[in-house]
Amino acid sequence: MPFDPSDIMKDRLTDIGPPKYDKFFPPFIKENYGKWKYHEILEPGVLVHVSETGAEVYTVRVGAARLLSVDLIREVCDIADKHCGGYVRWTTRNNIEFMVDDKAKLKPLIDDLKSRGNWFPIGGTGASVTNVVHTQGWVHCHTPAIDASGIVKAVMDELFEYFGSHKLPAQVRISLACCLNMCGAVHCSDIAILGVHRKPPIIEHERVQNVCEIPLVIAACPTAAIKPKKVGDYKSVEINENRCMFCGNCYTMCPALPLADGEGDGIALWVGGKVSNSRVPPKFSKLAVPYIPNEPPRWPTTVQTIKKMLETYASDARRYERVGEWIERIGWERFFEKTGIEFRHEHIDDYRLAMMTWRTTTQFKF
Amino acid sequence: MALKHATPMLDELEKGPWPSFVTDIKRVAARKPMCEDLLGLLEMSYEHKEGHWKHGGIVGVFGYGGGVIGRYCDRPDLFPNVAHFHTMRVNQPASKFYTSEVLRKLCDIWEEHGSGLTNMHGSTGDVILLGTTTDQLEPIFYRLTHELGMDLGGSGSNMRTPEGCVGKARCEWSCLDTQDIIYDITMRYQDELHRPMFPYKFKFKASGCPNDCVAAIARADCSIIGTWRDKIRIDQEAVRAYVGGELVPNGGSHGFEKRKLDIQKEVIDLCPTRCMEWDGKNLKIWDEDCTRCMHCINVMPRALRPGTDVGATILCGAKAPILEGAQLSSVIIPFMKMEPPYEEFHSFVEKMWDWWMENGKNRERLGELIQRLGLREFLKAVEVEPDPRMINTPRFNPYIFYDPADVPGGWERDGKAYRERHHA
Ligand code: HEM
Numbered sequence: 064m065p066f067d068p069s070d071i072m073k074d075r076l077t078d079i080g081p082p083k084y085d086k087f088f089p090p091f092i093k094e095n096y097g098k099w100k101y102h103e104i105l106e107p108g109v110l111v112h113v114s115e116t117g118a119e120v121y122t123v124r125v126g127a128a129r130l131l132s133v134d135l136i137r138e139v140c141d142i143a144d145k146h147c148g149g150y151v152r153w154t155t156r157n158n159i160e161f162m163v164d165d166k167a168k169l170k171p172l173i174d175d176l177k178s179r180g181n182w183f184p185i186g187g188t189g190a191s192v193t194n195v196v197h198t199q200g201w202v203h204c205h206t207p208a209i210d211a212s213g214i215v216k217a218v219m220d221e222l223f224e225y226f227g228s229h230k231l232p233a234q235v236r237i238s239l240a241c242c243l244n245m246c247g248a249v250h251c252s253d254i255a256i257l258g259v260h261r262k263p264p265i266i267e268h269e270r271v272q273n274v275c276e277i278p279l280v281i282a283a284c285p286t287a288a289i290k291p292k293k294v295g296d297y298k299s300v301e302i303n304e305n306r307c308m309f310c311g312n313c314y315t316m317c318p319a320l321p322l323a324d325g326e327g328d329g330i331a332l333w334v335g336g337k338v339s340n341s342r343v344p345p346k347f348s349k350l351a352v353p354y355i356p357n358e359p360p361r362w363p364t365t366v367q368t369i370k371k372m373l374e375t376y377a378s379d380a381r382r383y384e385r386v387g388e389w390i391e392r393i394g395w396e397r398f399f400e401k402t403g404i405e406f407r408h409e410h411i412d413d414y415r416l417a418m419m420t421w422r423t424t425t426q427f428k429f
Numbered sequence: 430m431a432l433k434h435a436t437p438m439l440d441e442l443e444k445g446p447w448p449s450f451v452t453d454i455k456r457v458a459a460r461k462p463m464c465e466d467l468l469g470l471l472e473m474s475y476e477h478k479e480g481h482w483k484h485g486g487i488v489g490v491f492g493y494g495g496g497v498i499g500r501y502c503d504r505p506d507l508f509p510n511v512a513h514f515h516t517m518r519v520n521q522p523a524s525k526f527y528t529s530e531v532l533r534k535l536c537d538i539w540e541e542h543g544s545g546l547t548n549m550h551g552s553t554g555d556v557i558l559l560g561t562t563t564d565q566l567e568p569i570f571y572r573l574t575h576e577l578g579m580d581l582g583g584s585g586s587n588m589r590t591p592e593g594c595v596g597k598a599r600c601e602w603s604c605l606d607t608q609d610i611i612y613d614i615t616m617r618y619q620d621e622l623h624r625p626m627f628p629y630k631f632k633f634k635a636s637g638c639p640n641d642c643v644a645a646i647a648r649a650d651c652s653i654i655g656t657w658r659d660k661i662r663i664d665q666e667a668v669r670a671y672v673g674g675e676l677v678p679n680g681g682s683h684g685f686e687k688r689k690l691d692i693q694k695e696v697i698d699l700c701p702t703r704c705m706e707w708d709g710k711n712l713k714i715w716d717e718d719c720t721r722c723m724h725c726i727n728v729m730p731r732a733l734r735p736g737t738d739v740g741a742t743i744l745c746g747a748k749a750p751i752l753e754g755a756q757l758s759s760v761i762i763p764f765m766k767m768e769p770p771y772e773e774f775h776s777f778v779e780k781m782w783d784w785w786m787e788n789g790k791n792r793e794r795l796g797e798l799i800q801r802l803g804l805r806e807f808l809k810a811v812e813v814e815p816d817p818r819m820i821n822t823p824r825f826n827p828y829i830f831y832d833p834a835d836v837p838g839g840w841e842r843d844g845k846a847y848r849e850r851h852h853a
Pocket residue numbers: 102104110153154155156189236338339341524593594595596640641642643644679680682727
């Protein structure tokens with residue numbers, strides 16, 4: 064029964080949920096579900112998992128832009144059909160994984176992937192920079208201070224050798240969020256790229272009362288910077304600009320308070336976060352660079368600053384040490400010294416619980 | 430073929446070795462005016478260094494409050510084909526396995542009714558279909574449900590699409606059936622997923638082990654992380670093979686060259702609890718001291734495995750900075766068995782939601798509410814006893830809130846009797 068626009072309730076299916084997970088498992092995954100014994104990375108991007116049944120599955124992981132066209136997905140399908148019995152999967156970090164159940168099928172798969180220009184770079188395993196998780200940016204969101212896909216492309220072009228190799232002391236997770244909402248939850252990444260606004264909202268007094276619920280706007284501000292105010296005949300708001308920390312919450316509640324500004328907006332870089340529990344507990348990323356201007360289309364300062372941090376880490380850290388573990392070993396004073404990043408007043412926290420981040424010991428390095 | 434708008438800045442992003450989203454969009458733009466205008470609009474954003482999408486706009490499919498995000502461009506005069514460019518979130522199958530058959534059908538639907546652009550996947554986990562018009566929403570929804578057996582995910586103040594790691598499908602470390610747990614939660618709470626009823630968003634994520642490959646601890650209001658209570662399984666012969674250089678440490682994460690593992694330096698000294706000993710022949714683990722961080726298992730995957738008394742640690746409250754600052758999840762239930770039909774877990778979830786819905790303010794995430802009212806209030810609401818595993822350290826400030834019920838005689842006092850003992 065095709066869709067009938069004049070009767071949308073006809074044959075309507077709702078709340079059916081996603082397809083059951085095992086519907087799309089390749090047969091060798093179904094047969095060995097929960098029976099995996101160990102894995103090895105044969106070369107960057109190529110994994111073997113061995114089952115208690117003796118079965119082996121070979122995985123080739125390739126990077127992808129997160130924004131994909133149906134043309135590229137169809138090409139992924141062609142590869143899956145040709146080599147993998149029509150099965151494929153994506154990882155949390157937007158990599159694509161092709162799996163085969165026989166070592167003999169591996170080389171033809173890899174050769175095929177390599178023959179398709181640079182659409183399917185192999186890598187992202189082990190001590191590498193794997194794919195960057197990121198948000199929407201100027202392609203699709205209303206609050207961004209920066210683009211997302213474009214910056215990620217520029218960064219990955221420059222760090223490409225670290226995607227397809229195991230040259231780093233440990234894995235390095237880079238993430239990007241285009242505003243403080245952090246749809247990508249980048250706040251626990253080895254290196255995080257964050258879009259920041261730096262000018263308080265414009266108040267469009269003649270629009271506020273028409274498009275916004277003033278009490279909600281006032282309640283939305285974490286620093287209580289917003290107050291109601293009558294401006295001429297308009298019911299509007301007033302913002303104590305010195306209290307604004309440019310979070311954009313008020314704009315989320317009220318489109319008549321835009322923040323974006325081509326000159327004021329830009330990028331902050333954060334370092335040293337992680338989510339795994341291995342060795343040391345999960346950690347938040349901390350501020351490394353408070354502000355870099357937007358530099359489309361190739362964002363050179365951001366790219367070079369990230370590269371400098373990454374390479375300083377790569378040459379200085381011990382095996383298994385994540386960026387945050389390395390920084391804690393050498394100390395923040397050495398981090399700024401070694402990376403050549405200027406330490407500024409923005410690095411000293413002045414928000415709630417700031418005191419927890421101030422030094423309360425005479426133990427530090429000269 | 431020449432496209433409608435010149436894009437000199439975006440063209441720069443076609444250079445370099447990483448796959449270019451610009452090149453990818455361009456090939457669709459050759460047949461889709463929506464993509465042509467999207468490129469033009471994006472180029473304008475690159476010039477202005479400001480985005481060009483309008484704020485919000487409520488659209489959706491009938492009967493659902495979530496799953497579609499309205500999007501309108503602020504220069505429809507210049508880019509009429511992206512005047513409307515709504516997003517649909519499609520609930521991904523757990524751990525993101527697909528057949529080419531289902532993907533091709535999805536592509537066909539999206540070719541016909543939308544821009545042909547997607548995110549595989551959004552940061553919460555859904556397949557994101559990027560860019561369509563209001564009149565196409567119902568036909569897409571109809572075709573998704575009828576032809577693919579797929580449904581929309583969540584957006585707005587509701588449960589968001591749950592997500593899990595690859596788990597038992599292809600990872601030897603998984604202590605949980607993450608797929609089954611995610612599927613169970615998603616199916617059981619379809620109403621919460623599709624119809625906003627909460628103060629704000631609510632996310633579940635499940636990782637099979639403490640490596641936490643879906644970053645549950647940083648991203649989920651309720652993080653389900655696999656763990657074990659008994660001993661790490663050791664194959665001593667394989668340990669010796671790592672030390673002898675026959676096996677490649679860390680599963681080849683640092684290259685596949687054969688080398689002898691310096692077990693003292695690379696494993697024992699890096700064990701955070703120093704609970705391991707190597708006598709040159711056998712590895713001893715004092716399991717009662719182990720905090721199951723996974724380091725030794727990661728380094729010697731063929732010799733060490735998680736134990737067999739497996740379950741989950743349930744942690745709550747993670748979120749990104751908005752509004753009150755970023756939070757990681759905190760331990761609420763140190764160990765839960767997590768076996769189907771997951772009744773213990775459902776009962777926990779429902780108590781948690783009741784408390785949050787009753788006490789949460791508009792746009793207050795669970796983690797913020799726990800901060801505001803205190804972990805004790807939350808524990809009471811979910812009927813969980815306090816446990817030292819919930820804290821890093823007992824408090825070091827003396828300002829304790831007592832309940833009158835905990836103090837003999839309560840808070841009712843006789844002022845007169847007091848003054849008889851103490852003259853004013
Ligand atoms: C060599 C062994 C390893 C393999 C085969 C492996 C496999 C994977 C896979 C398949 C993913 C994507 C998961 C998904 O899409 O569901 C992933 C992500 C991840 N892995 Fe591993 N992993 C390994 C070692 C580790 C180790 C040792 C750690 C931590 C110390 C770790 C931490 C993570 C994290 C945090 C993510 C998620 C990243 C994110 O999305 O932010 N992995 N890993």
